[in-house]
Amino acid sequence: MTAASHASLRHDWTRQEVLDLFALPFNDLLFEAQVVHRQNFNPNQVQLSTLLSIKTGACPEDCKYCPQSGLYDTGLEKEKLLELQKVVEEARAAKASGASRFCMGAAWRSPRDKDMPAVLDMIREVKSLGLETCMTLGMLDEGQAQQLADAGLDYYNHNLDTSPEYYGEIITTRTYQDRLDTLDNVRRAGMKVCCGGIVGMGEDASDRAGLLTQLANLPQHPESVPINMLVKIKGTPLAEQDDIDPFDFIRTIAVARIMMPESYVRLSAGREEMNEQMQALAFMAGANSIFYCEKLLTTPNPKANSDMALLQRLGITPEQREIRHTSEEQEAALLQEVENQRAGQAFYNAAL
Numbered sequence: 400m401t402a403a404s405h406a407s408l409r410h411d412w413t414r415q416e417v418l419d420l421f422a423l424p425f426n427d428l429l430f431e432a433q434v435v436h437r438q439n440f441n442p443n444q445v446q447l448s449t450l451l452s453i454k455t456g457a458c459p460e461d462c463k464y465c466p467q468s469g470l471y472d473t474g475l476e477k478e479k480l481l482e483l484q485k486v487v488e489e490a491r492a493a494k495a496s497g498a499s500r501f502c503m504g505a506a507w508r509s510p511r512d513k514d515m516p517a518v519l520d521m522i523r524e525v526k527s528l529g530l531e532t533c534m535t536l537g538m539l540d541e542g543q544a545q546q547l548a549d550a551g552l553d554y555y556n557h558n559l560d561t562s563p564e565y566y567g568e569i570i571t572t573r574t575y576q577d578r579l580d581t582l583d584n585v586r587r588a589g590m591k592v593c594c595g596g597i598v599g600m601g602e603d604a605s606d607r608a609g610l611l612t613q614l615a616n617l618p619q620h621p622e623s624v625p626i627n628m629l630v631k632i633k634g635t636p637l638a639e640q641d642d643i644d645p646f647d648f649i650r651t652i653a654v655a656r657i658m659m660p661e662s663y664v665r666l667s668a669g670r671e672e673m674n675e676q677m678q679a680l681a682f683m684a685g686a687n688s689i690f691y692c693e694k695l696l697t698t699p700n701p702k703a704n705s706d707m708a709l710l711q712r713l714g715i716t717p718e719q720r721e722i723r724h725t726s727e728e729q730e731a732a733l734l735q736e737v738e739n740q741r742a743g744q745a746f747y748n749a750a751l
């Protein structure tokens with residue numbers, strides 16, 4: 400199998416083909432992934448997203464990895480839906496430190512009608528700052544998806560988490576089909592899809608292949624594919640799970656890159672536990688997006704300044720997005736940022 404044979408978009412992957420990719424010698428797999436990556440992206444750029452929890456904890460779902468489930472005693476402090484002003488302040492700070500997308504997550508089974516007006520205001524306000532917007536609010540019906548799209552939401556995140564076969568070991572309160580239905584509603588409403596999964600939950604290679612097969616065989620590849628490494632949280636059923644072999648994690652990124660050549664593959668949760676060498680290997684395998692904030696909803700993430708220092712050492716720069724501006728002042732600020740990047744400052748903010 401050559402890299403070129405993977406370069407076109409496919410939606411007909413078989414599990415065996417994907418397992419064969421996973422079974423390639425590590426260097427061959429990374430080489431293929433690099434070739435595909437370079438055919439589709441600047442290999443020395445990553446997209447930066449910031450994630451904010453807008454409503455924390457007390458979720459009725461039973462996802463076995465999640466500290467926000469109300470079924471597990473993890474000591475997490477619950478929070479009601481944040482005030483609009485607080486969300487806007489966080490979004491401004493994210494933009495100032497170089498993020499191009501602002502993701503907002505609420506621990507809900509699905510949004511209630513009475514929550515929708517506040518959520519729609521958040522989308523409008525964050526977007527008016529010139530940031531791309533993303534939300535993860537649980538399951539959506541068609542009408543809710545359309546409301547979010549009409550308010551200007553760019554991306555909706557809803558992960559498949561794992562293979563259909565392993566799914567029942569991890570979540571019992573919603574089905575795999577429920578998730579596929581939400582993804583379908585998001586697409587129909589015209590939003591971009593952010594959808595990936597978690598590795599290290601006790602699944603085997605066939606499950607990792609199964610997850611990627613599901614993602615790549617969707618009618619349209621998700622524009623963003625977050626690959627998370629389980630963060631083991633005390634009090635959750637997966638707290639004592641054995642560590643995944645780090646090379647298996649890198650393989651998952653590389654196979655995702657090959658199967659979904661035009662998607663952003665995001666190195667997501669679990670980065671705090673990865674050393675710099677492993678993160679560099681993930682970039683080499685085709686990861687080109689990270690969460691750039693000190694908390695991922697409720698779990699720790701590397702500090703923004705250590706991320707910038709690592710990117711600088713690797714010669715990687717944050718990707719610029721074409722974003723709409725609400726004022727000349729904002730446009731001037733972006734031009735200045737671009738100038739700074741050209742001058743080699745790469746958005747490093749010593750004050751962070």
Ligand code: SF4
Pocket residue numbers: 458459460461462465466467468469505506507508537
């Ligand atoms: S992953 Fe989402 S749906 Fe599942 S328990 Fe956590 S907040 Fe709820």
